[in-house]
Amino acid sequence: AQSVTQPDIHITVSEGASLELRCNYSYGATPYLFWYVQSPGQGLQLLLKYFSGDTLVQGIKGFEAEFKRSQSSFNLRKPSVHWSDAAEYFCAVGDGGATNKLIFGTGTLLAVQP
Amino acid sequence: DAGVTQSPTHLIKTRGQHVTLRCSPISGHKSVSWYQQVLGQGPQFIFQYYEKEERGRGNFPDRFSARQFPNYSSELNVNALLLGDSALYLCASSSGQGSGYTFGSGTRLTVV
Numbered sequence: 224a225q226s227v228t229q230p231d232i233h234i235t236v237s238e239g240a241s242l243e244l245r246c247n248y249s250y251g252a253t254p255y256l257f258w259y260v261q262s263p264g265q266g267l268q269l270l271l272k273y274f275s276g277d278t279l280v281q282g283i284k285g286f287e288a289e290f291k292r293s294q295s296s297f298n299l300r301k302p303s304v305h306w307s308d309a310a311e312y313f314c315a316v317g318d319g320g321a322t323n324k325l326i327f328g329t330g331t332l333l334a335v336q337p
Numbered sequence: 338d339a340g341v342t343q344s345p346t347h348l349i350k351t352r353g354q355h356v357t358l359r360c361s362p363i364s365g366h367k368s369v370s371w372y373q374q375v376l377g378q379g380p381q382f383i384f385q386y387y388e389k390e391e392r393g394r395g396n397f398p399d400r401f402s403a404r405q406f407p408n409y410s411s412e413l414n415v416n417a418l419l420l421g422d423s424a425l426y427l428c429a430s431s432s433g434q435g436s437g438y439t440f441g442s443g444t445r446l447t448v449v
Contacts (some may be wrong), residue, residue, distance in 0.1 A: 269439065330378075
């Protein structure tokens, strides 16, 4: 069965520092991969998605992610974090079935310190 | 254009009661999915509807049901509420399999 692992439950970075959030997936074929961000009490906002093609994907708010098939990873990166990036980040894989429902990881909570 | 809208935003129910949550997708989106997000966890898939037909169902008991209307809006119904049903219920709409999903802000359900 498909699954997503986000090994870091909580990460704290300084404002202006670089960021990398890890995501590993288990999936038999080429996956549909997503990163979403959730602010407290809010819904999910799509940061970026990978379906096929270039393995380095650019998203909104200066985020990017790289699909590495050999490592079954889809890590999210940002070169310089802003205080407004503090939120919870979810990696998800589409299951590829009739619904292509999303299977989410447990999330990484990002704190940004001044 | 309006995004995915959900109502109500918050509600409190008593164990054993019934609840109906509502979702309006983005204009032109024919697919609506429902997810449950328990505190501290990622969202879990409940249902997907496309063109008023159920396309998929997650591992949830029969107390959970849903439907989609001709205007593509959707309702999620939960009967015989349990304390464990307390969660953020998210609705997502999509225009097709390759287009990704847009989520609403959710309905926060508290069962007491």
